[in-house]
Amino acid sequence: MTTQIARGNEGGPRVAGEAAPTSTGSRGTRILGLLTLVALALLALFALVLSPEDSNQGDAVRIMYIHVPSATLAYTGCGLATLGSIMYLWRKSQWWDLVAYASAEIAALFTAVTLLTGMLWGRPTWGVFWVWDARLTSTAMLLLLLLGYLAVHRLPAEYSVRAKRASIVGLLLVPNVIIVRQSVQWWRTLHQKPTLFSNGLGSKIEGLMLFSLFLGFIAIGLLFAWLLVHRFRLAWLEEQIEAEGIDVAIAERRAEAGGIAPGEAAP
Amino acid sequence: MIRDALLVAGKDLRLELRSRVALNQIVPFALLVLVLFAFALDPDRGVLDAATPGLYWVAVLFSGLLALQRSFSVEAADGNRDQLRLSGLDPAGIYLGKALAVAAQLLVLEVLLGVGVAVLYTTDVAGWPLLLATVVVATAGIAAAGTLYGVVSAGLRVRETLLPLLLLPVLAPILIGSTRAFEAALGGTPSDGWPWVGLMSVFAVLYVVAGVLGFGPLLEEA
Secondary structure, three states: OHHEEEEHHHOOOOOOOOOOOOOOOOOOHHHHHHHHHHHHHHHHHHHHHHHOOOOOEEEEHHHHHHHHHHHHHHHHHHHHHHHHHHHHHHHHOHHHHHHHHHHHHHHHHHHHHHHHHHHHHHHHHHHOOOOHHHHHHHHHHHHHHHHHHHHHOOOOOOOHEEEEEEEEHHOOOHHHHHHHHHHHHHHHOOOOOOOOHHHHHOOOOOOHHHHHHHHHHHHHHHHHHHHHHHHHHHHHHHHHHHHHHHHHHHHHHHHHHHOOOOHHOOO | OOHHHHHHHHHHHHHHHHHHHHHHHHHHHHHHHHHHHHHHOOOHOOOOHHHHHHHHHHHHHHHHHHHHHHHHHHHHHHHHOOOHHHOOOOOHHHHHHHHHHHHHHHHHHHHHHHHHHHHHHHOOOOOHHHHHHHHHHHHHHHHHHHHHHHHHHHHOOOHHHHHHHHHHOOOOHHHHHHHHHHHHHHOOOOHHOHHHHHHHHHHHHHHHHHHHHHHHHHHHHO
């Protein structure tokens, strides 16, 4: 879906008077959005009403239906950001850079959601919001690494400068996440065995709970895709405006000087 | 490449020898951090003793950041960046040279800080082989990653605030590894520390490779 849009924009040169897209929505994304809404409503129904309480964790287990898919998608987005960065460095296409940027931003959002829901789950289950567990710590580090990438991409500098620098940072995102995870895991497991997740989740999910979790993956996955498409289009439009703004300004100056007509001004 | 690296490293170190910015400002800052830790954590309660390896490496990271900022601010003036590109030096050589110069300054800083910690925090120094190996690989890791992220944030108005945000999360494995290795060495159980030296070596190699490959494109832009 995203490919189509990009080709549409990439294909034609920016000609004054051509109808520029004024919204980030299209028929495809409206259908996707509708599906997302339905899936989220179903998820709410199954997660909050139909699925049973957990014998150990009680109602707190219901957070899992958002928490686990969010975490998975946060890592997916991180992988997409690195893939986009590699492709940008290789192909020099703005499309890939903006895919990386949009994925990183949404990955940061989902990482934050993961941390927040995890804390809300931890408070009733463990009695504290935060423990220095390997997973928690490395997820927090993931968020900081993503924020660093986003900061570079938002630098007050020319597009080519910040895109190139951001894609170097983005390229190192996944290796960094792996090495940070590894070190944090060693750091914690040298002291204590990871006991937190070995007895509660994962071992005995079945029936309606498993189905709700499955539904969670679908609903949050659709939400991720919808957000990604829209964020990408927004970023694309932003860059177009920036580039166009300069073209228009150059054309106006030239027209003032009485030289070339505005329409012929080369970018 | 090696010849270019030595040229650039020599230039940076000569610059430091003549300006003495690291010696006159960064080393005192590092010692100041040690004193501040003592103020924050009452030396009589034993907290300082237990936390010595961690405090040492946090002090190294913070003062190392200053050394890195300095290493790139000398390139920012008078269009030095363009002149480096025009010089015909191999970009990989420039990267290695900058990293070498930073590493050399960090080593001096670490020795002085080590003396400071041993004296001020009354540490019994033990486990020399592990301590030395840790210092070497951690320094290589900090210099390699720091130089790469240094050039990412170089030449921008926001460089002072951007570099710490980019670099410190990335250096988390170095801080964890070097601190655990130091604890193992000082605690008399060096076998616990060697896996960390291995992890930090992987980190350093990864960043040297990334820097050698990535420095060219970064230098050529704009």
